Amino acid sequence: MLSIKNLTVNINEKVILNGINLEVNAGEIHAIMGPNGSGKSTLSHVLSGKPGYQITGGTIQYKGKNLVDMAPEIRAREGVFLAFQYPVEIPGVSNVYLLKAALNAVRKHQGLDEVDAMDFLSLVKAKIKTLDMDEKFLYRAVNEGFSGGEKKRNEILQMAILEPALCILDETDSGLDIDALKVVAEGINALRSSERAFIMVTHYQRLLDYIKPDYVHVLAHGQIVKSGGADLALALEKEGYGWLEQGQVSA
Amino acid sequence: MSDSTQEINQIINQEYKQGFVTVLETDTFAPGLNEAVIHQLSAIKNEPDFMLAYRLHAFRHWQTLTPPTWAQVTIDAIDYQAISYYSAPKRKEDGPKSLADIDPEVLAAYKKLGIPLDEQERLAGIAIDAVFDSVSVATTFKGKLKEVGVIFCPISEALRDYPELIKTYLGSVVPHTDNFFAALNAAVFTDGSFVYIPKGVRCPMELSTYFRINAANTGQFERTLIIADEGSHVSYLEGCTAPMRDENQLHAAVVELIALRDATIKYSTVQNWYPGDKQGKGGIYNFVTKRAECRGDNSKVSWTQVETGSAITWKYPSCVLLGNNSVGEFYSVAVTNNYQQADTGTKMIHIGKNTRSTIVSKGISAGHAQNTYRGLVKVLKSAENARNYTQCDSLLVGDQCGAHTFPYLEVKQPSAQIEHEATTAKIGEEQLFFCQQRGLSAEDAVSMIVNGFCKEVFKELPMEFAVEAQALLGLSLEGSVG
Ligand SMILES: Nc1ncnc2c1ncn2[C@@H]1O[C@H](COP(=O)(O)OP(=O)(O)OP(=O)(O)O)[C@@H](O)[C@H]1O
Ligand SMILES: [Mg+2]
Numbered sequence: 001m002l003s004i005k006n007l008t009v010n011i012n013e014k015v016i017l018n019g020i021n022l023e024v025n026a027g028e029i030h031a032i033m034g035p036n037g038s039g040k041s042t043l044s045h046v047l048s049g050k051p052g053y054q055i056t057g058g059t060i061q062y063k064g065k066n067l068v069d070m071a072p073e074i075r076a077r078e079g080v081f082l083a084f085q086y087p088v089e090i091p092g093v094s095n096v097y098l099l100k101a102a103l104n105a106v107r108k109h110q111g112l113d114e115v116d117a118m119d120f121l122s123l124v125k126a127k128i129k130t131l132d133m134d135e136k137f138l139y140r141a142v143n144e145g146f147s148g149g150e151k152k153r154n155e156i157l158q159m160a161i162l163e164p165a166l167c168i169l170d171e172t173d174s175g176l177d178i179d180a181l182k183v184v185a186e187g188i189n190a191l192r193s194s195e196r197a198f199i200m201v202t203h204y205q206r207l208l209d210y211i212k213p214d215y216v217h218v219l220a221h222g223q224i225v226k227s228g229g230a231d232l233a234l235a236l237e238k239e240g241y242g243w244l245e246q247g248q249v250s251a
Numbered sequence: 252m253s254d255s256t257q258e259i260n261q262i263i264n265q266e267y268k269q270g271f272v273t274v275l276e277t278d279t280f281a282p283g284l285n286e287a288v289i290h291q292l293s294a295i296k297n298e299p300d301f302m303l304a305y306r307l308h309a310f311r312h313w314q315t316l317t318p319p320t321w322a323q324v325t326i327d328a329i330d331y332q333a334i335s336y337y338s339a340p341k342r343k344e345d346g347p348k349s350l351a352d353i354d355p356e357v358l359a360a361y362k363k364l365g366i367p368l369d370e371q372e373r374l375a376g377i378a379i380d381a382v383f384d385s386v387s388v389a390t391t392f393k394g395k396l397k398e399v400g401v402i403f404c405p406i407s408e409a410l411r412d413y414p415e416l417i418k419t420y421l422g423s424v425v426p427h428t429d430n431f432f433a434a435l436n437a438a439v440f441t442d443g444s445f446v447y448i449p450k451g452v453r454c455p456m457e458l459s460t461y462f463r464i465n466a467a468n469t470g471q472f473e474r475t476l477i478i479a480d481e482g483s484h485v486s487y488l489e490g491c492t493a494p495m496r497d498e499n500q501l502h503a504a505v506v507e508l509i510a511l512r513d514a515t516i517k518y519s520t521v522q523n524w525y526p527g528d529k530q531g532k533g534g535i536y537n538f539v540t541k542r543a544e545c546r547g548d549n550s551k552v553s554w555t556q557v558e559t560g561s562a563i564t565w566k567y568p569s570c571v572l573l574g575n576n577s578v579g580e581f582y583s584v585a586v587t588n589n590y591q592q593a594d595t596g597t598k599m600i601h602i603g604k605n606t607r608s609t610i611v612s613k614g615i616s617a618g619h620a621q622n623t624y625r626g627l628v629k630v631l632k633s634a635e636n637a638r639n640y641t642q643c644d645s646l647l648v649g650d651q652c653g654a655h656t657f658p659y660l661e662v663k664q665p666s667a668q669i670e671h672e673a674t675t676a677k678i679g680e681e682q683l684f685f686c687q688q689r690g691l692s693a694e695d696a697v698s699m700i701v702n703g704f705c706k707e708v709f710k711e712l713p714m715e716f717a718v719e720a721q722a723l724l725g726l727s728l729e730g731s732v733g
Pocket of ligand 1: 011016036037038039040043085
């Protein structure tokens with residue numbers, strides 16, 4: 001589904017990603033770990049098309065197409081979803097309005113009719129229930145005054161409604177309390193399918209206790225320095241990143 | 252500048268679509284202002300003698316005044332001798348008796364603006380007075396309105412046909428001594444609309460005036476007077492556009508509304524005067540005094556304005572709440588972009604008992620623009636149990652624009668309840684990218700955010716205008732994705 005080859009990315013002349021290689025197939029879950037500032041969010045942003053990054057080398061193929069050439073909204077409509085590390089507030093725009101506009105944008109792109117108001121409301125109410133959120137959140141302005149954990153949950157709500165093919169979760173677990181982590185993890189697990197892939201950026205094993213990854217990658221200094229199975233995360237939890245800093249390169 | 256800032260700017264910086272000039276034969280006065288010009292003006296309009304006296308009186312007062320400087324705007328001195336005070340499409344004899352007498356170029360201009368004046372194409376349910384430079388060129392549905400006793404005509408006509416109403420009400424809300432521009436307007440006003448709704452009548456259609464500035468080097472001095480007699484109801488709309496020109500042009504209007512007992516006036520404006528170019532060259536100076544008096548008990552006046560145009564806007568549609576239980580409302584969206592400046596707001600003067608006022612102001616600034624809200628809530632000793640609610644929100648697009656809020660409060664009555672809320676938000680690149688990441692185009696995202704911000708005001712506009720207002724901001728909600 002996603003094939004990243006030798007990707008190098010600068011921000012204002014400074015090298016941030018320095019030769020990333022990553023293959024993600026439908027049905028897989030990849031966890032990306034790594035020290036603060038190593039480039040995890042940068043990779044998520046580049047995949048979703050955020051402006052401000054210069055791609056200086058390499059390729060990104062998504063479903064056989066060149067992702068780099070696609071506008072961010074086209075990527076979104078083609079099924080690339082980013083759950084933001086820091087979701088923004090949009091005063092004056094209700095959550096339910098955004099959700100509907102987003103869903104219709106995706107549906108239109110797929111050649112489907114716009115969803116009618118009644119169907120949409122029942123869909124959204126069903127989804128919000130599974131995430132244990134109050135329906136009042138639908139009518140509040142997007143993320144405005146939401147707590148850190150509520151914002152993260154709201155990202156998963158959007159993901160559940162849009163049903164994207166490639167879900168990129170940037171530290172969705174950070175800031176969640178223990179119960180919320182469980183609810184969010186269940187929400188993510190409910191979306192797992194052979195058609196869908198996940199890239200989960202995280203610092204903690206506790207998320208991976210709920211959602212077992214197929215692969216774990218360690219990003220450091222803009223490179224994937226180590227890849228492995230679910231065990232790698234456990235080793236990291238114990239040992240930290242220090243032992244990888246010796247310049248070891250992934251197999 | 253990053254891509255998404257550029258995108259925001261492109262969306263906001265849509266071209267001014269009403270900037271064309273209509274080439275016409277006109278009767279235009281030479282520039283300059285003195286008593287002879289006022290004599291000439293009054294004569295060309297066939298005014299009764301009392302009007303000439305009124306104008307001269309105002310003019311002599313104006314000569315003693317200096318232009319105000321308190322507004323948060325930067326402005327070059329205006330040379331009042333360089334302006335022509337009258338320009339009208341040339342007409343046959345006594346002015347057009349029917350549309351057939353109107354210069355086809357003028358009709359074409361209105362058509363191009365989406366305001367058809369000819370019989371077949373008239374907008375159903377809306378009567379229109381079309382003011383072109385200094386004169387009203389047509390008023391539709393006059394006859395039909397007359398059947399229910401509603402008078403809707405150019406004010407120049409009302410001066411001749413309804414002198415008693417004029418003598419009673421003209422200048423009774425905004426006297427010529429009110430301020431510099433009100434004095435100037437009283438001296439040289441040319442046209443505008445006159446509305447009288449008789450007792451107990453609910454005006455059967457929306458009334459509207461469409462102001463068009465066409466001629467160069469002229470000022471437009473609009474004068475509008477609306478009287479809602481006891482128990483009556485009227486909804487009035489105004490729209491404004493002008494050609495793109497490098498020099499600034501002055502539109503100095505006075506609008507007076509009078510609501511008698513149990514009467515309601517709803518006054519809506521979509522102001523889209525030419526704002527000047529991206530460097531701030533040209534554009535209309537929109538200096539307007541708009542005031543309503545709720546004279547009778549239980550009367551109500553509601554001002555709704557969407558201000559997107561003009562180089563400088565300086566206006567404070569106000570309500571004097573004299574009658575007990577009277578209600579004043581002000582809903583405003585003011586958008587400034589590039590080098591536009593707006594200093595706008597309202598005054599709510601509570602005099603009667605149990606008077607209520609609501610102020611909802613939404614200022615949007617982009618580019619290098621400055622947007623100021625200035626509002627006064629004044630509660631006199633007599634206004635027992637007066638209530639005011641003010642909400643004042645600013646939205647900044649980019650980081651080179653400014654928003655300023657000056658709420659003034661004068662309360663002499665201890666039982667008054669006053670609430671004030673203010674917020675400032677910013678459309679940033681992060682918000683735009685967030686929306687795009689959810690599948691919305693940048694255009695739809697800005698539209699969604701700005702509309703969300705303005706929706707409390709848009710919902711106050713009559714349907715047709717709400718649509719126009721959204722379109723004006725480049726914001727059609729139905730805007731196609733892709
Ligand atoms: N706009 C910017 N200008 C300059 N440097 C930047 C900018 N954005 C990110 N960086 C730098 O790029 C590097 C990678 O940042 P990134 O946010 O991708 O890290 P991360 O791995 O997500 O970290 P964390 O675990 O703290 O979220 C950091 O050194 C950061 O300071
Ligand atoms: Mg990060």
